[in-house]
Amino acid sequence: MVSFENCIDEKINQRVVALQQVFANNPFKGFIETVPAYASLAVFYDIGVVRKHHVISSTVFDCVKYFTEQLLQDLNDDLPVIKRPTITIPVYYNGADLALIAAQHQLSEEEVIQIHVSKTYRVFMVGFLPGFAYMGSVDELIATPRRLSPRITVPAGSVGVAGIQTGIYPMESPGGWQLLGQTPLKIFNKEKAHPCLLQAGDEVQFVSISKTTFENLYEY
Amino acid sequence: MSIKIIKPGMLTTLQGAARSGYRSMGIGGGGPMDNFAMRVANYLTGNEDEFAVIEMNFPAPEIIFLQDALISLTGADFSPVVNGAAVPLWTPLFVKKNSILQFRKPVNGAKAYLAVQGGWQAEKWLNSYSTHLKVAAGGYFGRALQKDDSIGFTQTGISFEQNKIFSWHISEIELDKIYRSPGHIRCIEGIEWKLLEDTSKAGFEKNDFVISDQSDRMGYRLNSQPLLLMQPTELISSPTDTGVVQLLPGGNCIILMADHQTTGGYPRIASVIKADLPKLAQARTGRVVNFTIVAQQTAEDALNQLEKTLREIKTACYLNF
Numbered sequence: 001m002v003s004f005e006n007c008i009d010e011k012i013n014q015r016v017v018a019l020q021q022v023f024a025n026n027p028f029k030g031f032i033e034t035v036p037a038y039a040s041l042a043v044f045y046d047i048g049v050v051r052k053h054h055v056i057s058s059t060v061f062d063c064v065k066y067f068t069e070q071l072l073q074d075l076n077d078d079l080p081v082i083k084r085p086t087i088t089i090p091v092y093y094n095g096a097d098l099a100l101i102a103a104q105h106q107l108s109e110e111e112v113i114q115i116h117v118s119k120t121y122r123v124f125m126v127g128f129l130p131g132f133a134y135m136g137s138v139d140e141l142i143a144t145p146r147r148l149s150p151r152i153t154v155p156a157g158s159v160g161v162a163g164i165q166t167g168i169y170p171m172e173s174p175g176g177w178q179l180l181g182q183t184p185l186k187i188f189n190k191e192k193a194h195p196c197l198l199q200a201g202d203e204v205q206f207v208s209i210s211k212t213t214f215e216n217l218y219e220y
Numbered sequence: 221m222s223i224k225i226i227k228p229g230m231l232t233t234l235q236g237a238a239r240s241g242y243r244s245m246g247i248g249g250g251g252p253m254d255n256f257a258m259r260v261a262n263y264l265t266g267n268e269d270e271f272a273v274i275e276m277n278f279p280a281p282e283i284i285f286l287q288d289a290l291i292s293l294t295g296a297d298f299s300p301v302v303n304g305a306a307v308p309l310w311t312p313l314f315v316k317k318n319s320i321l322q323f324r325k326p327v328n329g330a331k332a333y334l335a336v337q338g339g340w341q342a343e344k345w346l347n348s349y350s351t352h353l354k355v356a357a358g359g360y361f362g363r364a365l366q367k368d369d370s371i372g373f374t375q376t377g378i379s380f381e382q383n384k385i386f387s388w389h390i391s392e393i394e395l396d397k398i399y400r401s402p403g404h405i406r407c408i409e410g411i412e413w414k415l416l417e418d419t420s421k422a423g424f425e426k427n428d429f430v431i432s433d434q435s436d437r438m439g440y441r442l443n444s445q446p447l448l449l450m451q452p453t454e455l456i457s458s459p460t461d462t463g464v465v466q467l468l469p470g471g472n473c474i475i476l477m478a479d480h481q482t483t484g485g486y487p488r489i490a491s492v493i494k495a496d497l498p499k500l501a502q503a504r505t506g507r508v509v510n511f512t513i514v515a516q517q518t519a520e521d522a523l524n525q526l527e528k529t530l531r532e533i534k535t536a537c538y539l540n541f
Contacts, residue, residue: 001411001458001459003411003458006455006456007456008456020244032240032241033240033241033242033243033244034244035243035244035459035482035483036244036459037456037457037458037459037483038456038457038458039456039458040458040459041459042243042458042459042461044240044243044461047520047523047524048524048527051524058517059516059517059520060520061516061520062516125457125483126244126245126246127246127457127459127481127482127483127484128246128457128481128483129246129354129481130245130246130247130352130354130355131245131246132246134457171354171355173354188355190345190355190356190357195245195247195346196245196246199244199245200244
């Protein structure tokens with residue numbers, strides 16, 4: 001595990017995603033995969049394969065730590081900026097908590113929607129559920145803490161906020177995020193070789209759509 | 221060729237080798253809870269490690285074989301009977317067409333495995349036969365088995381004499397290496413171990429932890445004297461792994477098991493060593509678990525030893541056919 005800092009910060013997450021890229025481009029023998037989070041990267045490896053291909057003076061863990069430190073050094077010198085195309089996600093803003101969020105911040109529902117679509121969001125990480133992208137950061141004007149009691153079912157495609165984070169439920173699930181609306185797009189499709197629409201490092205732009213457009217685009 | 225499910229049992233699923241390479245998409249490893257028993261079940265029928273097996277809990281399913289089959293049962297002992305006669309675990313078994321397999325009562329363990337020569341026909345999703353219940357993919361239509369389901373198999377690979385009585389089995393000595401002192405689980409310190417109060421650090425190794433009935437394939441919830449952090453700490457979501465011991469806000473712990481989420485926000489105070497996961501998987505609700513913190517070196521040596529045992533069993537099985 002490579003831990004940077006315990007905070008949600010775009011610069012730090014850029015380093016996490018850059019390190020993920022460096023591992024993907026320079027995998028050591030026995031490397032399996034990395035998992036990026038807000039400010040840390042987990043490195044998974046096959047201990048048997050590492051042991052077979054490398055001279056181990058102490059533990060396999062120390063050996064992998066050494067590889068990681070080498071890669072981190074390269075990272076310090078020249079941070080590769082990974083720029084991916086912005087992904088547009090249509091949302092029908094009819095969420096169950098929209099009125100509540102508006103009231104809490106003394107805004108109209110339309111103002112809440114305008115603030116939510118007014119900027120692009122970075123996908124910091126994918127976790128919790130298959131394909132659930134944690135994005136940020138939401139304008140403080142509409143940032144709202146999680147519901148005190150989570151819902152037993154949140155419909156697939158629901159777009160919500162939790163504090164300064166925003167995210168989309170890829171499938172029906174229990175959940176505590178405050179719901180703004182719903183996207184008609186399948187952001188997780190198990191039939192595809194790459195089932196997730198979003199990955200860490202992506203940029204996302206939400207756009208507000210009408211009920212009719214939502215129904216026309218509905219993929220579920 | 222196939223079997224038919226007469227009674228489904230509780231959460232009977234098809235599991236192959238764990239899924240690998242998709243954790244960054246939030247798709248965890250999954251796979252069998254007891255990786256050792258699952259792999260040995262495959263070796264006993266001449267299969268490769270990753271072939272699909274049936275994972276069973278108690279109440280276990282009742283199954284009819286519509287063809288002759290070479291099978292094996294490993295893991296938990298639920299008193300298996302074929303046509304009413306007791307059959308042994310950890311050995312190849314020849315089962316005649318129209319035989320009925322039932323399980324009478326749980327004697328020990330929590331997860332039993334049923335393998336068939338050639339493997340059960342299962343859907344491969346993202347390179348694994350394991351059932352992903354949340355996504356409803358892999359295994360048998362991505363779900364637990366139900367009454368009247370038919371699961372196919374193809375007898376290929378090694379040849380064997382029909383009706384043969386198999387006089388060999390996995391020895392107690394080998395099994396003892398994996399499952400001895402069942403309540404004793406070794407851990408390495410977790411990333412947030414340092415955040416624990418000193419008394420809680422000591423308590424982690426001294427206290428009894430009881431596996432609660434709120435435990436499943438995602439995780440084992442433990443009841444114990446509450447453990448405390450030096451100061452309340454909120455973590456942003458971070459990666460997790462099977463065996464990670466998380467400290468919940470109330471002071472109780474949860475151990476992440478096969479179907480755990482790939483990320484989480486609770487402090488990761490310890491990690492169960494990989495070599496002790498089969499033993500933990502076989503621990504039933506209500507069992508008391510005690511933890512010991514060991515060095516990274518010990519954890520790696522133990523895993524190395526486990527893999528060596530598996531290689532030896534695999535070779536011995538193949539030589540016996």
